[in-house]
Amino acid sequence: MSFWHALGQTLRGAAEGFIRTGKQIMGASAQVIRKVVETARDSLDEVVRRIQRARGDANSEKEVVERQLQEVNARIARLRKNHQQNGALTGREQEEWKRLKARRDQLIDDLQNLDTAEFAQDVVDEASEYKTREVTEADAHLIDMVTGQSTYGKRCRACSRAMVLQWERRAAAPSLRDFFWGCSGWYVKLANGRSACTHTERLADADFRIFANVKRPEFQVTATELSRRVLDPGRQKRLREALDGIREQNRTSSVGISQYRCPVHGESLRLRRKNATADELLDEYFLGCPQWLPERLGCNFLIKLKSPGRISAVISEGYGQDAMKVLDA
Numbered sequence: 001m002s003f004w005h006a007l008g009q010t011l012r013g014a015a016e017g018f019i020r021t022g023k024q025i026m027g028a029s030a031q032v033i034r035k036v037v038e039t040a041r042d043s044l045d046e047v048v049r050r051i052q053r054a055r056g057d058a059n060s061e062k063e064v065v066e067r068q069l070q071e072v073n074a075r076i077a078r079l080r081k082n083h084q085q086n087g088a089l090t091g092r093e094q095e096e097w098k099r100l101k102a103r104r105d106q107l108i109d110d111l112q113n114l115d116t117a118e119f120a121q122d123v124v125d126e127a128s129e130y131k132t133r134e135v136t137e138a139d140a141h142l143i144d145m146v147t148g149q150s151t152y153g154k155r156c157r158a159c160s161r162a163m164v165l166q167w168e169r170r171a172a173a174p175s176l177r178d179f180f181w182g183c184s185g186w187y188v189k190l191a192n193g194r195s196a197c198t199h200t201e202r203l204a205d206a207d208f209r210i211f212a213n214v215k216r217p218e219f220q221v222t223a224t225e226l227s228r229r230v231l232d233p234g235r236q237k238r239l240r241e242a243l244d245g246i247r248e249q250n251r252t253s254s255v256g257i258s259q260y261r262c263p264v265h266g267e268s269l270r271l272r273r274k275n276a277t278a279d280e281l282l283d284e285y286f287l288g289c290p291q292w293l294p295e296r297l298g299c300n301f302l303i304k305l306k307s308p309g310r311i312s313a314v315i316s317e318g319y320g321q322d323a324m325k326v327l328d329a
């Protein structure tokens, strides 16, 4: 583990003070940007080269780590089952439980480092495309698209777990004032069924200043235009086909959509579709944890694709630069 530990230390040092959500940095002051570009060019660039020399590309390495994580989670689930059946764990099982939990934390850490390395790689490769942008109501979708995605560098004041961008559930197409930071401890259920933490925070003005690759398709449209495209009844068939394509890929691959991870198990989420066929595309699909089991026996963490931004974000992850072709015409 020494290689990953060293990598983690370097990245953490370099990325201190940044809030990264998915593929963008929030709260980007000129000073922060200078630091990002500098560190990306120097230390992070070097780290990425080291990964490539030592281990091949970050993507396949992520797959290896993710598979190890799945194994660890499966073993933890087996111990939980033993506990339920026998009322207690044996001394040896307790030892194993502790070891597995520590191993899981380590693997989740490795995945976060790999995600950061990948982001750094993109900043280095596409330096001229990275710009700061002040998000206004007209492009509220830029925030909507990263809601539910893994966030680094934004910790809960109450419990220090990672915070995740959310929006007021009543809003169909969220506007800027509907967004807030919610603690990921909300999804961690205690024995009494309550959430481990329910802390929320409003977004600071600075959070609307983002640093991102503006070549990405979503930067070419307004929030209104994106909503129109996603909600247009004439496009629903095409969008469902596109989403089903991603769903099929998630089903057969050992990795899901890596911008979204379960806050408990750390695994990348998989795109799924509700059994009941809805008339409307909103709320028909969701991202679920691979540790899900029927009858609430497994992990119930899920992210509903209930807004045009979230649907576009998943299509964007699945199709990259071709995402707008799916949403076009």
Ligand SMILES: [Zn+2]
Pocket: 156, 157, 158, 159, 160, 161, 183, 184, 185, 197, 198, 199
């Ligand atoms: Zn918290």
Ligand SMILES: [Zn+2]
Pocket: 262, 263, 264, 265, 266, 289, 290, 291, 299, 300, 301
């Ligand atoms: Zn989970």
